[in-house]
Amino acid sequence: MADSKQKIAIIIQRYGTKVNGGAEVHCRLIAEALAIDYDVTVLTTCAKEYTTWKPEFSVGEYIENNVTIKRFANEPRGSKAKLRYIRHKITNRLWYNYLLPGKGLKNFAEKIFPSIKIIENDYNEWLKLQGPYSKTLVDFLSNNSNQFAVYIFFSMLYYPTAVGIHHVKEKSILIPTLHNEKASLYPMYSGVINAAQWLFYNTEIEKKLAESMYDVSHKQNDIVGVGITVPTFNETSIATVSIKTDYILCLGRIDANKGSYKLIEYFIKFKKNNNFKNLKLVMVGNASKPPKQFPDVIYTGFVDEYTKLQLLINCKCLVVPSKYESLSMVLLEAFYYKKPVIVNELCEVLQYHIVKSKAGYSYTSYQEFEERLQSLIQNPILCNQLGQLGYDYVNTHYNWSTIMAKFKKVINSISLTT
Numbered sequence: 001m002a003d004s005k006q007k008i009a010i011i012i013q014r015y016g017t018k019v020n021g022g023a024e025v026h027c028r029l030i031a032e033a034l035a036i037d038y039d040v041t042v043l044t045t046c047a048k049e050y051t052t053w054k055p056e057f058s059v060g061e062y063i064e065n066n067v068t069i070k071r072f073a074n075e076p077r078g079s080k081a082k083l084r085y086i087r088h089k090i091t092n093r094l095w096y097n098y099l100l101p102g103k104g105l106k107n108f109a110e111k112i113f114p115s116i117k118i119i120e121n122d123y124n125e126w127l128k129l130q131g132p133y134s135k136t137l138v139d140f141l142s143n144n145s146n147q148f149a150v151y152i153f154f155s156m157l158y159y160p161t162a163v164g165i166h167h168v169k170e171k172s173i174l175i176p177t178l179h180n181e182k183a184s185l186y187p188m189y190s191g192v193i194n195a196a197q198w199l200f201y202n203t204e205i206e207k208k209l210a211e212s213m214y215d216v217s218h219k220q221n222d223i224v225g226v227g228i229t230v231p232t233f234n235e236t237s238i239a240t241v242s243i244k245t246d247y248i249l250c251l252g253r254i255d256a257n258k259g260s261y262k263l264i265e266y267f268i269k270f271k272k273n274n275n276f277k278n279l280k281l282v283m284v285g286n287a288s289k290p291p292k293q294f295p296d297v298i299y300t301g302f303v304d305e306y307t308k309l310q311l312l313i314n315c316k317c318l319v320v321p322s323k324y325e326s327l328s329m330v331l332l333e334a335f336y337y338k339k340p341v342i343v344n345e346l347c348e349v350l351q352y353h354i355v356k357s358k359a360g361y362s363y364t365s366y367q368e369f370e371e372r373l374q375s376l377i378q379n380p381i382l383c384n385q386l387g388q389l390g391y392d393y394v395n396t397h398y399n400w401s402t403i404m405a406k407f408k409k410v411i412n413s414i415s416l417t418t
Helices: 022-034 080-099 102-111 120-130 137-144 160-165 188-195 204-213 258-273 305-313 331-335 348-357 368-376 378-395 401-418
Strands: 009-013 040-045 058-063 067-072 150-154 171-174 196-203 220-223 249-250 280-284 297-301 319-322 341-344 360-363
Touching: 009 022, 009 160, 022 040, 022 067, 022 150, 022 331, 022 401, 040 160, 067 137, 080 120, 120 160, 120 188, 137 160, 150 160, 150 401, 160 171, 160 188, 171 188, 171 401, 196 204, 196 401, 204 220, 204 348, 220 249, 220 401, 249 258, 249 305, 258 280, 258 297, 258 368, 280 305, 319 331, 331 341, 331 348, 331 378, 331 401, 341 348, 341 368, 348 360, 348 378, 360 368, 368 378
Parallel strands: 009 040, 009 150, 040 067, 150 171, 171 196, 196 220, 249 280, 249 319, 280 297, 319 341, 341 360
Antiparallel strands: 058 067
């Protein structure tokens, strides 16, 4: 009976089948897998897009793929100018801490330059501006700490997790989705990651990064990741986008921080320098700003899961240009569907997957990008060989039975001790 299932809460900034983003898809897959054996409720906001946090969904309770979604009101993203000011203030303070050895010198500098002094309110303001700010979600956690056996938090840099985890820390699992970015070094995040009862990292690389940033080597932790789910579709499913020529594919948010525009620049140069007349670059995902139009670049916007799968199955290869990934769901999906992958070598996690799987290539410059892409476009036998290696890698390291066993073990452990 459903009522006898243990109740699990998952907290994340955005959620739903209509929400794209690596951490958000990762969360949804975990929630749906856990829902087989647990009564799962996702506590989230009404935001759909991370660029605005605009509350596009309605407050309330919904059911989606056997998962209860409880949405709380949130404020749209605040002033970018104010966010930059607070970021600048906190970053400068970190430099002062580094350059001024000793409390006396710091106090002297703060008397002369009062604006450099960081107070707790600055950190609180940063978290609110970072967003999505939802007082009602955090209040719910504070007032319902006994409603669920375990609370699983995703993405430690965002407000719901960074603030919410402190209300249920004895029952918490944190999946940090940590990147090597400046904000991760802000002092309050050490408190966030140390509040967790358990840490679930996506890769060994992420674990090493966390332990280099924070004093967490003593914390209970495991490398967990996510499994790859083979979606089922009915016979009437129709792809909303169909590409009739050869193409390479980029899946995910179109954003400078994701390397999207550098990839477009490289591809346009590639087309000028090489005789692949019909080859296109297909960019799938919402854009943070209206992208420039080029004859050989196709922007699809956000697409449904069936369309995404068809585009992946029929591409020549997947390119992941981001420098900031903690796992990369799209890479693992490409591996599962036996597609070779080209990644940005500056992302340690992506490079880790390539080295371990031997199922693709990495690049650090245009010249390397060109060489890697040429070899894949010209050699279908090589593509098939790399595709098989990727498939084997995913089946070995990212299968659901192993991942769910790790979740169940820790959920049971927390339940017995709280």
